[in-house]
Amino acid sequence: MKINSQTRILIVEDEILIADNIRRYLTKKGYEVVGVAISYEEAVNLYLSKTPDIALVDIRLNGAKSGIDFAHFVEQQKDAKPFIYLTSQFDKKNVNKAKSTFPSAYLSKPVHKESLSIAIDLATAKYGRDNVRKLV
Amino acid sequence: MNSFKILIVEDEILIADNINRFLSKKGHQVVGVAISYDEAIQLYQEHQPDMTLLDIRLNGDKTGIDVGEFIQAHETPKPFIYLTSQIDSDSLNKAKETFPGGYLSKPVQKDSLLASIEIIMFKFNSGKEELKNIPLYDGDKNHLVPIDSILFIEAEHIYVKVHLNDGEIILQRNTLKDFIDQLPEGQFLQTHRSFAINLKQISHWDSEKIYFGEVGVPVSRSKRKEVYSILKLN
Numbered sequence: 523m524k525i526n527s528q529t530r531i532l533i534v535e536d537e538i539l540i541a542d543n544i545r546r547y548l549t550k551k552g553y554e555v556v557g558v559a560i561s562y563e564e565a566v567n568l569y570l571s572k573t574p575d576i577a578l579v580d581i582r583l584n585g586a587k588s589g590i591d592f593a594h595f596v597e598q599q600k601d602a603k604p605f606i607y608l609t610s611q612f613d614k615k616n617v618n619k620a621k622s623t624f625p626s627a628y629l630s631k632p633v634h635k636e637s638l639s640i641a642i643d644l645a646t647a648k649y650g651r652d653n654v655r656k657l658v
Numbered sequence: 659m660n661s662f663k664i665l666i667v668e669d670e671i672l673i674a675d676n677i678n679r680f681l682s683k684k685g686h687q688v689v690g691v692a693i694s695y696d697e698a699i700q701l702y703q704e705h706q707p708d709m710t711l712l713d714i715r716l717n718g719d720k721t722g723i724d725v726g727e728f729i730q731a732h733e734t735p736k737p738f739i740y741l742t743s744q745i746d747s748d749s750l751n752k753a754k755e756t757f758p759g760g761y762l763s764k765p766v767q768k769d770s771l772l773a774s775i776e777i778i779m780f781k782f783n784s785g786k787e788e789l790k791n792i793p794l795y796d797g798d799k800n801h802l803v804p805i806d807s808i809l810f811i812e813a814e815h816i817y818v819k820v821h822l823n824d825g826e827i828i829l830q831r832n833t834l835k836d837f838i839d840q841l842p843e844g845q846f847l848q849t850h851r852s853f854a855i856n857l858k859q860i861s862h863w864d865s866e867k868i869y870f871g872e873v874g875v876p877v878s879r880s881k882r883k884e885v886y887s888i889l890k891l892n
Contacts, residue, residue: 612769612770612772612773617773617776617777618776620773620777621776621777621780621781622780624780624781624784625777627760627761627774628770628773628774628777629770630767630769630770634763634767636744636745636763637761637762637763640745640750640761641760641761643750643754644753644754644757644758644760644761647754647757648757651757
């Protein structure tokens with residue numbers, strides 16, 4: 523079953539095996555994975571150059587900056603695209619930091635794949651609705 | 659963590675009970691457990707929960723998606739999360755149309771549930787998902803203006819001038835303070851006795867002014883410290 527074959531996804535995840543696994547699953551489902559970033563800098567570059575529809579973001583990344591920093595970057599862009607955290611960090615500090623970036627969802631790792639594709643569809647549907655409203 | 663009033667709609671009693679105990683232990687107030695659509699509506703109206711957890715398959719003909727539709731029909735719908743073990747594409751499409759705050763698979767990962775509740779309630783309370791237009795009357799006609807398109811607001815005598823991103827300026831008979839009070843909290847910042855700015859529209863700033871394209875808005879000496887610390891946080 524192919525859902526939203528046009529949805530273009532950026533994966534921001536420093537564990538290559540996990541990133542690869544998610545990429546293969548999403549590609550099989552008919553999504554287009556436009557890139558995999560393992561650090562904040564790579565994520566910013568790919569976000570700007572590939573203009574994905576949605577980003578999947580691990581909180582802990584390679585380097586000093588985190589997925590939350592990347593989310594702040596996305597939030598500041600004009601026409602900011604939705605993103606979903608995929609993480610094993612559930613401590614108060616991270617959740618509080620994460621919520622102020624207004625993610626579409628906060629999913630735990632290991633990722634339940636069907637939930638992931640549903641969360642992606644919900645987030646892009648909501649984004650579409652909010653944009654229609656802006657035009658009204 | 660904040661404490662919220664939560665309604666659980668789930669026909670598997672053991673699962674409902676498990677979630678109930680976990681959320682209560684974490685400081686939330688579970689206002690009820692419903693096993694059918696009718697029970698869910700009744701408990702919803704009686705307790706007005708902040709958040710509802712919805713299993714899709716319920717006891718009876720109607721589903722959790724019907725409950726989602728019921729909630730969504732309210733003027734300012736409270737958020738809800740679907741909890742479900744499997745979903746076919748028809749149901750998924752229907753579920754999507756109800757714009758849930760989230761979707762979690764069963765068995766529910768508890769940390770994920772707790773974090774999702776926290777994040778969704780925060781988003782809801784920030785009013786970020788509300789319709790964001792404001793009616794402005796220019797003395798001749800009413801304009802429905804997206805709040806995000808306001809660059810800054812300038813007080814002048816008994817009026818405020820609302821500067822929009824398309825270059826238009828709409829004059830309102832109002833005080834700056836009363837005008838800002840109608841806008842979403844946190845998005846607008848008063849930088850000066852006569853100026854308030856939209857934080858989302860700033861192009862750049864220096865030590866004297868905040869710019870929207872070419873146009874600079876002054877920052878008063880007394881507000882300088884506060885204003886720049888907020889800009890840096892953004």
